[in-house]
Amino acid sequence: MAHLNSLAQPSAAALLAWYDRHRRDLPWREHSGACADPYRIWLSEIMLQQTTVAAAKPYFRAFTQRWPTVADLAAAPLDDILAAWAGLGYYARARNLHACARTVAADHGGRFPDTEEDLRALPGIGPYTAAAIAAIAFGRPAAAVDGNVERVIARLFAIDDPLPKAKAAIRDATAAMVPSERPGDFAQAMMDLGATICTPKRPACTLCPWLGSCQGEAAGVAERLPVKPAKAERPVRRAIAFWAQHEDGRILLARRPEHGLLGGMAALWATPLTADTAPNVALDFAPIEAEWRRLPGEIEHVFTHFRLRLFVFATRGTTAAAPLGSRWATEQELEKAGLPTVMRKAVAHVRERQEGRPVRRRRRIRNG
Numbered sequence: 597m598a599h600l601n602s603l604a605q606p607s608a609a610a611l612l613a614w615y616d617r618h619r620r621d622l623p624w625r626e627h628s629g630a631c632a633d634p635y636r637i638w639l640s641e642i643m644l645q646q647t648t649v650a651a652a653k654p655y656f657r658a659f660t661q662r663w664p665t666v667a668d669l670a671a672a673p674l675d676d677i678l679a680a681w682a683g684l685g686y687y688a689r690a691r692n693l694h695a696c697a698r699t700v701a702a703d704h705g706g707r708f709p710d711t712e713e714d715l716r717a718l719p720g721i722g723p724y725t726a727a728a729i730a731a732i733a734f735g736r737p738a739a740a741v742d743g744n745v746e747r748v749i750a751r752l753f754a755i756d757d758p759l760p761k762a763k764a765a766i767r768d769a770t771a772a773m774v775p776s777e778r779p780g781d782f783a784q785a786m787m788d789l790g791a792t793i794c795t796p797k798r799p800a801c802t803l804c805p806w807l808g809s810c811q812g813e814a815a816g817v818a819e820r821l822p823v824k825p826a827k828a829e830r831p832v833r834r835a836i837a838f839w840a841q842h843e844d845g846r847i848l849l850a851r852r853p854e855h856g857l858l859g860g861m862a863a864l865w866a867t868p869l870t871a872d873t874a875p876n877v878a879l880d881f882a883p884i885e886a887e888w889r890r891l892p893g894e895i896e897h898v899f900t901h902f903r904l905r906l907f908v909f910a911t912r913g914t915t916a917a918a919p920l921g922s923r924w925a926t927e928q929e930l931e932k933a934g935l936p937t938v939m940r941k942a943v944a945h946v947r948e949r950q951e952g953r954p955v956r957r958r959r960r961i962r963n964g
């Protein structure tokens with residue numbers, strides 16, 4: 597294919613020149629020339645592991661305002677961090693965040709180590725995150741390869757082996773391109789290119805700084821790369837959440853077991869989420885003896901490995917004691933507990949369906 601042979605070599609310089617004009621302004625990014633704070637880079641990378649930039653931004657701002665340094669985060673109770681993480685998902689990240697901050701504070705004098713190898717030894721830091729921090733915060737020529745970068749490189753070199761087989765070739769090709777000058781900007785430029793130009797669908801190839809170098813584009817196959825294995829259907833699991841309201845209005849609030857799905861998070865009492873529990877046996881799992889009624893409808897929530905159908909049973913007016921692992925919480929405490937998204941959906945489900953729920957009305961005081 598003559599046209600492929602005539603392509604220019606893709607250069608880091610072309611990408612960096614593009615980045616200087618088009619870089620996204622993100623809260624964890626320093627302005628050109630300023631030194632990146634490893635704590636902020638680490639925090640942003642952990643948040644961005646399974647979360648979009650748009651969703652991560654407000655959490656990043658809230659965390660850095662509340663805990664401006666890694667020492668502050670290390671000193672915070674885990675429950676506060678889990679509650680502040682509520683809604684971001686993948687809660688193991690929050691537990692590892694705390695463990696990592698504590699390790700940095702206790703074993704590294706409050707300073708992040710500055711090599712990929714030492715970073716990888718910390719809780720929650722895998723090869724991608726270690727490389728991203730080493731490059732962005734410490735200027736090391738490390739190849740940070742996430743899903744976006746895999747897509748860019750698979751297209752640039754028309755690597756058409758399916759994933760995950762293609763990973764080694766993609767990694768090597770990326771490593772060969774990382775410049776010794778500005779490796780952190782190179783890593784971030786790759787991320788921006790993948791997010792804004794070399795998108796999964798309908799890539800904007802005409803705007804790409806590597807247009808004249810891209811083998812995938814030249815061969816007309818860019819959009820089809822990388823080749824992904826067919827996704828297995830997620831199995832469906834059923835579970836039941838219990839909404840118990842005390843005579844005094846408080847609600848039964850539980851804490852998830854330390855390990856496993858939503859580990860350590862505040863939650864409504866529920867059957868094990870990963871077991872498939874039919875609603876007709878719900879009462880075997882109820883937290884207290886009471887008259888339970890099943891609320892109409894159900895909640896759908898998608899976890900990484902399964903799709904959950906959550907049924908809600910409710911009871912009101914009880915005076916029972918809260919069983920071990922739970923407590924009676926006021927509406928305000930429930931609001932502040934930091935429920936994960938699936939449990940927020942369950943609470944909203946109850947609110948929509950509970951007839952006769954006392955609604956506190958406030959009289960509007962009008963000016964003038």
Ligand code: ADE
Pocket residue numbers: 622640641644645649728742784787788
């Ligand atoms: N995705 C992962 N890390 C990122 C970063 N530092 N900037 C933008 N997008 C990213």
